[in-house]
Amino acid sequence: MEVKSKTKGILKRISGPVVTAVNFDAHMYDVVRVGNEQLMGEVIKIDGDKVIIQVYESTDGVRPGEPVENTGLPLAVELGPGLLTSIYDGIQRPLEVLMEKMGSFIERGVNAPGLDHEKKWDFKPVMKKGDEAAPGAIIGEVQETNIVTKIMVPPNFKGGKITEIKKGSFTVDDIVCKLDSGEEICMMQKWPVRVPRPVIEKKNPDVPLLTGLRILDGLFPVAKGGTAAIPGPFGSGKTVTQQSLAKWSDAEIVVYIGCGERGNEMTEVLTEFPELEDPKTGKPLMERTVLIANTSNMPVAAREASVYTGITIAEYFRDMGYDVSLMADSTSRWAEAMREISSRLEEMPGEEGYPAYLSARLSEFYERAGRVEALNGNMGSITVIGAVSPPGGDFSEPVTQNTLRIVKCFWALDAKLSQRRHFPAINWLNSYSLYLNSLGKYYDEKISPEFNPIRSWAMEVLQKESELQEIVQLVGSDALPETEQVTIEVARMLREVFLQQNAFDAVDAYCSMEKQFDMLKAIRKYADLAYAAQKAGSPIAAIIAVKSKNELARIKYVADYKPELEKILSDMDAEFVKIREA
Amino acid sequence: MKEYRTVTKIQGPLVFVEKTEPVAYGELVNIVQSDGKVKRGQVLDTSDEIVCVQVFESTAGIGKDAGIRFTGETIKMPVGRDMLGRILSGSGKPKDGGPDIVPEKRLDINGAAINPYARASPSEFIQTGISTIDATNTLVRGQKLPIFSGAGLPHNEIALQIARQAKVPGSSEEFAVVFAAMGITKEEENQFMADFERTGALEHAVVFLNLADDPAVERFITPRLALTTAEYLAFELGFHVLVILTDMTNYCEALRQIGAAREEVPGRRGYPGYMYTDLASLYERAGIIKGKKGSVTQLSILTMPGDDITHPIPDLSGYITEGQIVVNRELHRKGIYPPINVMPSLSRLMNLGIGPGKTREDHKKVSDQMYAGYAEGVDLRGLVAIVGKDALSERDQRFLEFADAFEDKFVRQGHDEDRSIADSLDIGWQLLSALPEEQLTRIDRDLIQKYHPKYRK
Numbered sequence A: 001m002e003v004k005s006k007t008k009g010i011l012k013r014i015s016g017p018v019v020t021a022v023n024f025d026a027h028m029y030d031v032v033r034v035g036n037e038q039l040m041g042e043v044i045k046i047d048g049d050k051v052i053i054q055v056y057e058s059t060d061g062v063r064p065g066e067p068v069e070n071t072g073l074p075l076a077v078e079l080g081p082g083l084l085t086s087i088y089d090g091i092q093r094p095l096e097v098l099m100e101k102m103g104s105f106i107e108r109g110v111n112a113p114g115l116d117h118e119k120k121w122d123f124k125p126v127m128k129k130g131d132e133a134a135p136g137a138i139i140g141e142v143q144e145t146n147i148v149t150k151i152m153v154p155p156n157f158k159g160g161k162i163t164e165i166k167k168g169s170f171t172v173d174d175i176v177c178k179l180d181s182g183e184e185i186c187m188m189q190k191w192p193v194r195v196p197r198p199v200i201e202k203k204n205p206d207v208p209l210l211t212g213l214r215i216l217d218g219l220f221p222v223a224k225g226g227t228a229a230i231p232g233p234f235g236s237g238k239t240v241t242q243q244s245l246a247k248w249s250d251a252e253i254v255v256y257i258g259c260g261e262r263g264n265e266m267t268e269v270l271t272e273f274p275e276l277e278d279p280k281t282g283k284p285l286m287e288r289t290v291l292i293a294n295t296s297n298m299p300v301a302a303r304e305a306s307v308y309t310g311i312t313i314a315e316y317f318r319d320m321g322y323d324v325s326l327m328a329d330s331t332s333r334w335a336e337a338m339r340e341i342s343s344r345l346e347e348m349p350g351e352e353g354y355p356a357y358l359s360a361r362l363s364e365f366y367e368r369a370g371r372v373e374a375l376n377g378n379m380g381s382i383t384v385i386g387a388v389s390p391p392g393g394d395f396s397e398p399v400t401q402n403t404l405r406i407v408k409c410f411w412a413l414d415a416k417l418s419q420r421r422h423f424p425a426i427n428w429l430n431s432y433s434l435y436l437n438s439l440g441k442y443y444d445e446k447i448s449p450e451f452n453p454i455r456s457w458a459m460e461v462l463q464k465e466s467e468l469q470e471i472v473q474l475v476g477s478d479a480l481p482e483t484e485q486v487t488i489e490v491a492r493m494l495r496e497v498f499l500q501q502n503a504f505d506a507v508d509a510y511c512s513m514e515k516q517f518d519m520l521k522a523i524r525k526y527a528d529l530a531y532a533a534q535k536a537g538s539p540i541a542a543i544i545a546v547k548s549k550n551e552l553a554r555i556k557y558v559a560d561y562k563p564e565l566e567k568i569l570s571d572m573d574a575e576f577v578k579i580r581e582a
Numbered sequence B: 001m002k003e004y005r006t007v008t009k010i011q012g013p014l015v016f017v018e019k020t021e022p023v024a025y026g027e028l029v030n031i032v033q034s035d036g037k038v039k040r041g042q043v044l045d046t047s048d049e050i051v052c053v054q055v056f057e058s059t060a061g062i063g064k065d066a067g068i069r070f071t072g073e074t075i076k077m078p079v080g081r082d083m084l085g086r087i088l089s090g091s092g093k094p095k096d097g098g099p100d101i102v103p104e105k106r107l108d109i110n111g112a113a114i115n116p117y118a119r120a121s122p123s124e125f126i127q128t129g130i131s132t133i134d135a136t137n138t139l140v141r142g143q144k145l146p147i148f149s150g151a152g153l154p155h156n157e158i159a160l161q162i163a164r165q166a167k168v169p170g171s172s173e174e175f176a177v178v179f180a181a182m183g184i185t186k187e188e189e190n191q192f193m194a195d196f197e198r199t200g201a202l203e204h205a206v207v208f209l210n211l212a213d214d215p216a217v218e219r220f221i222t223p224r225l226a227l228t229t230a231e232y233l234a235f236e237l238g239f240h241v242l243v244i245l246t247d248m249t250n251y252c253e254a255l256r257q258i259g260a261a262r263e264e265v266p267g268r269r270g271y272p273g274y275m276y277t278d279l280a281s282l283y284e285r286a287g288i289i290k291g292k293k294g295s296v297t298q299l300s301i302l303t304m305p306g307d308d309i310t311h312p313i314p315d316l317s318g319y320i321t322e323g324q325i326v327v328n329r330e331l332h333r334k335g336i337y338p339p340i341n342v343m344p345s346l347s348r349l350m351n352l353g354i355g356p357g358k359t360r361e362d363h364k365k366v367s368d369q370m371y372a373g374y375a376e377g378v379d380l381r382g383l384v385a386i387v388g389k390d391a392l393s394e395r396d397q398r399f400l401e402f403a404d405a406f407e408d409k410f411v412r413q414g415h416d417e418d419r420s421i422a423d424s425l426d427i428g429w430q431l432l433s434a435l436p437e438e439q440l441t442r443i444d445r446d447l448i449q450k451y452h453p454k455y456r457k
């Protein structure tokens, strides 16, 4: 018996972003068109004859009785040339196109595909007729910005022998290659955002994502393909840190998701990135960047989708063999979007009203990070760095806690530090990286065998300082034994010279590994000289008053710092000679 | 227009109506009481069975005999240039005895999100004449910078002083003030209105007043009316608009009340789980748009319950706004006006609005150095309480004195004292010069040479 499927239904109820339809056949996560204005929505629950839909646009003015239509397709993104330098909303509508179509404000009911379907791109085949093109195989390339977008056989194709492959200028819909399986390949592929793209296998991350941020590269490094969280109260520096990472980290592609945050912050990225140069390639940073902006006042359902849109785009570039880093600012706003939708569904709330599946969703998301062997054999990676915005700055809340259980780097921002303008306000005592061991070899071989030991030394000094500070708070620093007064001074230098880094200074914003190492060595040198002088009986006041060491903080702002550093170090030697002679 | 008499339930500010024709989500509703009085509401939830209406006034007097009229459109307000100089109620009705607003346009009060791609970066320095703002937490045109205060603290005076003194040095563009009061007392109202009249500010102001004894649920629409007006003045008529919203805490209480009446699962401390999103739909209505002349700058005031900055109201606000100016009880007790504590205060857009050509080249560094010095001095106060001042090193004593002088000379100023940015920075230098010069590690040497009083003739 043939059952006629009902692709059209009618609306029964509208409650903010959640609407109910009846008389309607649907599958979970089907994309539907809601109401007379054909607003985009997604099926999120099926309950008897009721189909519950989250709508990606404002539902003001929608009435019961209006039609609903099923597209029968899941929420998917368009992947192909044209992604780079774009800025999208949470469901991959290009904001530039939305502005052309409806002006400065985002109105409703406008469709805009993720890729430009008119534009022609130069397609260069890298395979030829007769070659075997398996799923994932790279059949050709498009030189997009300074980055090459590789055209791959979609992972869900069967694959086969190439019967025809073209060369020349094509739109993303033109067929550029045919296989003997009967499959036809164009430059665009679509992929459902909630399904991870397949890979051959995940590898252990053992190369650091070098960020140019001293406290990260130096003390708490993240690996390419790793995961990190930046939790912190408002105004403590999550966004500035994420933006620094997007600017300076040595990833090849950056996907930046502004998820439920400020409009002006995205504008800042849009105005700044085209002006800044990638320290590695010298090209504008924008050329390697894809932005997703679903700000706090844009629809919550689209906010919920934005992280999936972002990670799917990241996976696409990973499959080409690129090192991708993805910043999500802020995962808490994503979690809150889940909570808002869940409460409209009248689901049984878990902790603090979040849905019981919060922790599962978070781990599924971070699980899409990793260093992988792609289907085509290329090695690629996605490093995921999520900001977390705990209410009241209290890390014991559900989103922070669930995130902590998953990620391997924890960069804890601290309001006490940001209030005194110690930036980045990452607390060196609470933060950690679980990659230190797996990255140890890289640091030994590529930076210096002395790097790991000097890092451990710096951490010990900082640790010791925090113990000493407790005593100082009770009795004053003069009451400490002299060696410990030296320790306090060295720790102060580590904090002020090494850890503090000004994201807004053209030079200091990015610090090479070489410079980081030089700075640590210089501080170590002072420490060695100071302890020796103290042991030899020189007066502690003179040791602490050494002038040259105060100059160390200034080399941060000097691009060609070596001559100045050398002068400081030789002045330091001279000063200590004097101290010991006195 | 069809009138329904099918009210089934009334609960707090909510009225439930059944057996209606299809009613639109967000639709404006008129509720006709049996005594003929008409109240306004909005559809919060609609289905073919039952419609839930949120009433913007007290539901006292509404019974099952009320007549419900669905207007078929979402809430719109008339806007026009002649709103300037007018005083309106919290729901937008004339309160000054004047005529109704002649509408040049009717706009949806919920507005729409500004496309982030259409925004222009705020970058113009606004001089408020207050050192703790201008020098250390600079306000920029198009910014949303709230004042976090506490009950009984002089936040109104500060807001008024800012409204009086704020200017973009060297610019003479048209500006306007949109003032929205939510649940403030009669006394506070008088304070604002007297000042507006005294200074002539009223002429270029639009005032919305919802007072403490006005219905709490009306507070839900008051800021939306104000912001719709502001957007119209800014983006259609080209004014630079300063919006003052006070007191956001009362707004949030109204939100909580509506949530409780709907029997929603409450979020933190009883406030609705969607409060972040709701507040964002207000606070994000600030900024500058590419190709448009005007701007909307937001200065909202909120009183932190129990002076607790981690309370959901300041907390969620701080997560949305572009910084905050924190008014502090301890400084107030010390008799310091304006009692702004710079430590937890922040202006995130400061870097965009300062520096050479805007303020002065030494601005950022002086500010950073003062923060570092003040933080250190304040820490030492704790130690002094235990070991006494004499136990401090010479260096530490200087920092301790710096913190005191900072509060006394830099923070403290008169209610009508309008300091230029140069004055504020020079006071900063004066104070910093009392610290050992080698301790000024945050300032480049050439700036020290140029601005340090020791080197200046």
Ligand SMILES: Nc1ncnc2c1ncn2[C@@H]1O[C@H](COP(=O)(O)OP(=O)(O)OP(=O)(O)O)[C@@H](O)[C@H]1O
Binding pocket: A232, A233, A234, A235, A236, A237, A238, A239, A240, A241, A261, A389, A418, A423, A424, A425, A501, A502, A503, A504, B318, B319, B320, B346, B347, B348, B349
């Ligand atoms: N590394 C840094 N260098 C200099 N200034 C910084 C740095 N990090 C943060 N800041 C300062 O702190 C302010 C707040 O930082 P940021 O906007 O990143 O906070 P946030 O944690 O993202 O807050 P929210 O949760 O409210 O979005 C910045 O505007 C800047 O003034």
Ligand SMILES: [Mg+2]
Binding pocket: A238, A239, A240, A261, A329
């Ligand atoms: Mg942020």
